[in-house]
Amino acid sequence: MKGVLGVSLGSSQRDHTVEVSMLGEEIELSRRGTDGDLDRAEQLIREHDGKVDAIGLGGIDVYFFARGERYVVRDGLRLMQAAQVTPAVDGSGIKDTLERDAVQYLLHHTDLLKPTTRVLMVSAVDRFGMAEAFVEIGCPIVFGDLIFSAGMPYPITTLDELADIARRILPEMAKMPFTMLYPTGKEQEKEGSSERFHEYYDGADVIAGDWHFIRKYLPQRVDGKWILTNTTTAKDIQELRQRGASHVVTTTPEMAGRSFGTNVIEAMIVALSGQRPEELGHQGYADWLSRLHLQPRIENLQGGSAS
Amino acid sequence: MTQATPDDLYAALDHFRGKVNENQRLRQMNRDWNRDISVVAKDLPDVQAWIRMRAGEMEWERQRCDDPHIVLTAPADVLIGIFQGERTPTEPYLDGSLTLRGSQEDVLRLDFVSLMIWGE
Numbered sequence: 001m002k003g004v005l006g007v008s009l010g011s012s013q014r015d016h017t018v019e020v021s022m023l024g025e026e027i028e029l030s031r032r033g034t035d036g037d038l039d040r041a042e043q044l045i046r047e048h049d050g051k052v053d054a055i056g057l058g059g060i061d062v063y064f065f066a067r068g069e070r071y072v073v074r075d076g077l078r079l080m081q082a083a084q085v086t087p088a089v090d091g092s093g094i095k096d097t098l099e100r101d102a103v104q105y106l107l108h109h110t111d112l113l114k115p116t117t118r119v120l121m122v123s124a125v126d127r128f129g130m131a132e133a134f135v136e137i138g139c140p141i142v143f144g145d146l147i148f149s150a151g152m153p154y155p156i157t158t159l160d161e162l163a164d165i166a167r168r169i170l171p172e173m174a175k176m177p178f179t180m181l182y183p184t185g186k187e188q189e190k191e192g193s194s195e196r197f198h199e200y201y202d203g204a205d206v207i208a209g210d211w212h213f214i215r216k217y218l219p220q221r222v223d224g225k226w227i228l229t230n231t232t233t234a235k236d237i238q239e240l241r242q243r244g245a246s247h248v249v250t251t252t253p254e255m256a257g258r259s260f261g262t263n264v265i266e267a268m269i270v271a272l273s274g275q276r277p278e279e280l281g282h283q284g285y286a287d288w289l290s291r292l293h294l295q296p297r298i299e300n301l302q303g304g305s306a307s
Numbered sequence: 308m309t310q311a312t313p314d315d316l317y318a319a320l321d322h323f324r325g326k327v328n329e330n331q332r333l334r335q336m337n338r339d340w341n342r343d344i345s346v347v348a349k350d351l352p353d354v355q356a357w358i359r360m361r362a363g364e365m366e367w368e369r370q371r372c373d374d375p376h377i378v379l380t381a382p383a384d385v386l387i388g389i390f391q392g393e394r395t396p397t398e399p400y401l402d403g404s405l406t407l408r409g410s411q412e413d414v415l416r417l418d419f420v421s422l423m424i425w426g427e
Contacts, residue, residue: 146336150419151412154336169422172397180415 002271003051006031006264007044007079008058009178010212014233018256022292025272029255029264031058036179038075042082050085053271056263060178062090064125064170067163071125071170075178087270089277091262094269094285096129098262101289102228102251102296103133110298112226112247113206115139120204122148122213124156125166130208130228130251135159142204147197148213149181155200183212201225211236218243228296231261241301250297259297311383313354319390320346320356320367326392326424327365333423334363342413345375348383377409377417392425 062076223244399405
């Protein structure tokens with residue numbers, strides 16, 4: 001059996017292990033959260049280096065992207081380099097393809113997305129492919145990178161401005177402790193009850209992007225809106241249902257009752273292929289994604305049945 | 308290297324104020340951010356500087372700030388370098404020569420302000 005370990009800076013309350021069968025191969029996927037503890041995450045990676053087939057890095061990015069520029073996150077790189085033998089990946093190898101495809105799928109195979117659909121993307125530098133896909137369709141969009149990471153009431157509405165601000169800020173910000181930029185550990189469990197920034201949620205039909213940013217200022221009522229995000233738990237789904245969200249769409253499929261992060265899916269592909277990430281390259285990943293027929297998971301929260 | 312003087316620090320603060328206030332986009336970004344910031348130069352103990360951010364505009368005074376939201380402490384040459392745009396706050400923050408006391412969101416926002424200005 002192949003083994004994939006996902007090491008996350010996120011909450012350990014989201015830990016789980018499942019066994020799945022993919023293309024005739026049995027794989028154990030295990031996710032371990034370190035509650036925001038970077039040192040513990042590094043230690044976990046060192047302990048499992050050479051003992052599993054691939055390691056996924058979750059709750060942290062190694063790279064941010066904007067308009068062809070790549071920004072290296074210092075803490076993320078530190079974790080990646082802790083694995084000397086086993087390939088370690090952060091999901092960025094497949095995120096661009098997977099999330100563009102998810103948007104296209106929603107446009108062509110569902111009634112959820114139209115060119116007039118108003119989108120709030122809580123952060124875009126961590127999923128620039130999704131941002132570009134929405135813009136290409138023509139959706140009116142707000143990028144909330146400054147709102148959700150720094151609490152600045154400044155909606156970015158074009159990819160050009162997003163890339164401009166990223167160019168000014170990210171080379172330096174990426175050197176800062178990641179915990180300053182993104183909720184980790186117990187910060188992820190905090191109730192999103194603040195009254196701030198509700199106008200941006202209210203003005204959108206779909207809230208897209210990282211779940212922990214979405215939840216950060218999530219209003220008590222989001223009636224009729226749908227959510228496009230990465231990983232969710234049963235508790236998250238229940239919370240969205242209670243607040244009136246119509247659907248939740250996750251860009252990664254459900255496996256044994258859970259949606260895994262793109263880092264774990266990328267690590268799974270690395271494990272299945274037996275190749276290192278640099279050998280796989282963009283095309284290699286795209287080929288594997290095509291073979292795996294990964295489609296977004298769509299859950300109708302108010303009607304009860306998945307579509 | 309010569310020792311930085313209070314006048315060097317005051318000139319740097321004037322320069323910083325000019326850059327903050329002439330940047331329309333930054334003023335828009337900070338329109339809700341009303342904060343008092345105390346600037347402490349470790350090697351100039353008699354110097355008092357109080358930065359006031361109000362509705363996106365910055366003012367500063369040679370006065371002690373008794374109840375600041377953020378306290379910025381560093382050697383004078385580090386503070387001058389940051390306010391003049393000759394260095395970013397990141398490296399002195401990471402190597403410990405610059406300390407920022409305040410809420411995480413305020414500290415991050417102050418970093419954003421300086422990076423938005425000096426990235427011009």
